[in-house]
Amino acid sequence: MxxxxxxxxxxxxxxxxxxxxxxxxxxxxxxxxxxxxxxxxxxxxxxxxxxxxxxxxxxxxxxxxxxxxxxxxxxxxxxxxxxxxxxxxxxxxxxxxxxxxxxxxxxxxxxxxxxxxxxxxxxxxxxxxxxxxxxxxxxxxxxxxxxxxxxxxxxxxxxxxxxxxxxxxxxxxxxxxxxxxxxxxxRAYESRCALCRLRHAPLLDAAHILPDHHPHGEPVVPNGLAMCKIHHAAYDADIIGIRPDRVVEVRQDILTEIDGPMLRHGLQEMHGAKMFLPRSGRDHPDPERLEERYVQFRAA
Structure with missing residues (x-):
């Protein structure tokens, strides 16, 4: 035994x-x-x-x-x-x-x-x-x-x-x-970052649009965005925001900051870019969630 x-x-x-x-x-x-x-x-x-x-x-x-x-x-x-x-x-x-x-x-x-x-x-x-x-x-x-x-x-x-x-x-x-x-x-985002299109899945996260503790922060694909770790951290820190029309904005103080190539290419050049969307409409980010999160970004 x-x-x-x-x-x-x-x-x-x-x-x-x-x-x-x-x-x-x-x-x-x-x-x-x-x-x-x-x-x-x-x-x-x-x-x-x-x-x-x-x-x-x-x-x-x-x-x-x-x-x-x-x-x-x-x-x-x-x-x-x-x-x-x-x-x-x-x-x-x-x-x-x-x-x-x-x-x-x-x-x-x-x-x-x-x-x-x-x-x-x-x-x-x-x-x-x-x-x-x-x-x-x-x-x-x-x-x-x-x-x-x-x-x-x-x-x-x-x-x-x-x-x-x-x-x-x-x-x-x-x-x-x-x-x-x-x-x-x-999988909905084809294992690429919704902002920079990085395709290395081990370097990608599933970012919440609205956080877990929010009443509408459910762990569902319309409340998620595939992001590389740099852009996920910047999104959580309100350095970057995404408008309800899925256009990326970078916070004004970051846009005027002078630093190395990561800041310039990784963040500043994202300003005004259109985010990458899943093929299936049912997996697209929810515009109402994006709007609420964008209001938070603008207030930061």
């Missing part, structure tokens, strides 16, 4: 290290073939499989789960969604509680084993979210509850009130949205 447990722990640790490497190299989402390039004990091991629950033969508990990509406007084959209590729900394989995949999920929940969750940002492209834990099962709804992050401590959980649990579940959902925000924004 001890050897089996050691193997399980070693495999999961190796998988998480692999996912950390490939996620850093693909901040706009990792292609499935890159995820499946994982090797353990010098042997290849696929992490993404059909239909979505992966339990290698040498393990008793599930290792990874995956949500199927659904094109915009199409019906999802599996309703991996948010439950009435605000938690993330992951559907069984079919409706048989004794299906091997469902037993593997149940065993992962019993052991409190950390899994990797692959959430699609495009067809064949995923955001790897890890570690995640299966924390409860609703057999009548054929689904498990998923928590993103540390497994709840039994002692702490016993002291929680229903309000505490609802708040914790809401935080789980918020974390999911935040994790998906960057790859979705970078």
């Amino acid at each position: 001890g050897g089996s447990g050691d193997l399980d722990a070693q495999l999961r640790a190796a998988m998480f290290a692999h996912l950390a490497r490939v996620s850093a190299a693909h901040p706009d989402g990792v292609p499935s073939d890159v995820i499946n390039s994982f090797r353990f004990a010098d042997a290849p091991m696929r992490l993404i499989v059909q239909p979505g629950i992966r339990k290698p033969a040498q393990l008793d508990a599930a290792l990874t789960i995956r949500t199927t990509w659904t094109p915009p406007g199409a019906a999802a084959p599996y309703a991996d969604e948010v439950g009435p209590d605000g938690s993330l729900r992951y559907k069984w394989r079919g409706t048989d509680p004794n299906h091997p995949d469902n037993r593997a999920l149940r065993e992962a929940m019993r052991r409190q084993a950390p899994l990797a969750y692959f959430y699609p940002v495009a067809r064949g492209v995923y955001q790897a979210i890890y570690p995640v834990y299966l924390v409860d099962e609703d057999q009548s709804a054929h689904e498990f509850g998923v928590d993103l992050g540390q497994y709840p401590n039994d002692e702490d959980d016993s002291a929680e009130t229903p309000l505490d649990r609802r708040y914790t579940r809401r935080l789980t959902l918020q974390r999911l949205h935040q994790v998906l925000f960057r790859p979705k924004v970078l």
